[in-house]
Amino acid sequence: MLFAARLTEVISGRKQRVADATGSDRRRAVDAALWIDANSQEGIDLEGAAKVAGLSNFHFLRVFSKALGVTPHQYLVRCRLRHAARLLADDTRSISEIALDVGFGDISNFVRTFHRAAGVPPGSFRQMARGKRAETRDLQGVSR
Numbered sequence: 001m002l003f004a005a006r007l008t009e010v011i012s013g014r015k016q017r018v019a020d021a022t023g024s025d026r027r028r029a030v031d032a033a034l035w036i037d038a039n040s041q042e043g044i045d046l047e048g049a050a051k052v053a054g055l056s057n058f059h060f061l062r063v064f065s066k067a068l069g070v071t072p073h074q075y076l077v078r079c080r081l082r083h084a085a086r087l088l089a090d091d092t093r094s095i096s097e098i099a100l101d102v103g104f105g106d107i108s109n110f111v112r113t114f115h116r117a118a119g120v121p122p123g124s125f126r127q128m129a130r131g132k133r134a135e136t137r138d139l140q141g142v143s144r
Contacts, residue, residue: 026067029066031053040079042103046073076103085129099122
């Protein structure tokens with residue numbers, strides 16, 4: 001059906017206009033995003049998130065993407081990376097443990113994804129985050 005719709009667009013030279021999401025659909029997408037954030041360490045799939053929102057998979061994907069600007073999967077990965085960054089800065093557990101705790105099943109995928117998002121590998125991020133905290137503590141001691 002998507003192929004037929006795209007073919008019709010190309011032949012006619014006109015883009016089909018997708019109906020805007022309703023306010024309640026946007027609210028459902030935001031509620032689902034909050035649920036994804038709260039449960040990001042779990043195994044979340046499109047079907048489960050759509051069920052939470054009370055929408056069909058396809059409609060949920062479209063509404064979520066339009067309301068938040070990213071797909072549910074992209075949002076989930078970003079949530080996991082945010083949680084990992086907090087833990088890397090504040091927790092003493094190993095990088096592998098943190099990766100598994102935030103929901104990454106594969107350590108190499110976590111390292112690659114984190115590096116791509118943060119610009120540095122998790123170990124370097126941890127060192128920088130802890131170094132900045134130490135500098136802040138030193139500066140606070142000097143100003144007293």
